[in-house]
Amino acid sequence: MKIGFDIDDTLINLREHAFHLYNKKLGKQIDIALFHQLKRVEIHELFGLDEDEGHVMWNSLMEEIYFTDCPVFEGAIDFIRKLEKEGHSIFYITSRPKTYCEKTRQWMKNRGFPVIDEHFYCGMKDHEKMEIIQKLNLDVYFDDKPAVLETLTDSNTKVYVKHQSYNGHVPFPRVYDWKNFKLE
Numbered sequence: 001m002k003i004g005f006d007i008d009d010t011l012i013n014l015r016e017h018a019f020h021l022y023n024k025k026l027g028k029q030i031d032i033a034l035f036h037q038l039k040r041v042e043i044h045e046l047f048g049l050d051e052d053e054g055h056v057m058w059n060s061l062m063e064e065i066y067f068t069d070c071p072v073f074e075g076a077i078d079f080i081r082k083l084e085k086e087g088h089s090i091f092y093i094t095s096r097p098k099t100y101c102e103k104t105r106q107w108m109k110n111r112g113f114p115v116i117d118e119h120f121y122c123g124m125k126d127h128e129k130m131e132i133i134q135k136l137n138l139d140v141y142f143d144d145k146p147a148v149l150e151t152l153t154d155s156n157t158k159v160y161v162k163h164q165s166y167n168g169h170v171p172f173p174r175v176y177d178w179k180n181f182k183l184e
């Protein structure tokens with residue numbers, strides 16, 4: 001099968017990594033419990049930042065958020081390696097900005113994800129992921145973001161949502177943790 005993965009907050013714990021960096025940079029100690037209750041993808045409101053300030057903060061830290069030691073979700077690499085060993089084709093589809101695509105691909109390799117260069121798609125907008133998923137004719141696709149998942153409700157691709165506090169309303173089967181997840 002052809003199996004596709006979003007990266008941020010599907011395979012790696014990026015928002016939480018950013019949350020800890022925000023605490024450090026802003027000299028705050030916001031409780032992680034509040035983070036786990038967030039009903040939106042953006043995290044700035046926990047730090048008393050408005051939308052614009054949140055954007056500025058994220059953009060100014062983006063490189064550090066992306067390329068430091070962001071943890072991979074437990075079991076994610078093993079799960080993908082196992083799929084590859086079973087003969088499936090693995091694709092990554094991330095809407096990270098174009099300027100960070102090559103570095104992201106290398107970071108994923110360094111972390112131990114099996115990456116084929118031609119199977120790494122990056123730099124599109126959220127709503128453009130759907131076109132790539134269709135064009136590739138993926139059998140299975142995993143993502144966490146409601147704005148992306150909502151474009152896939154009529155898709156022929158079997159879609160799974162990586163469970164997060166902000167996507168409970170999305171009506172796809174869920175991955176709670178990669179360690180115990182099995183493809184149906």
Ligand SMILES: [Mg+2]
Nearest residue numbers: 006008009144
């Ligand atoms: Mg994501």
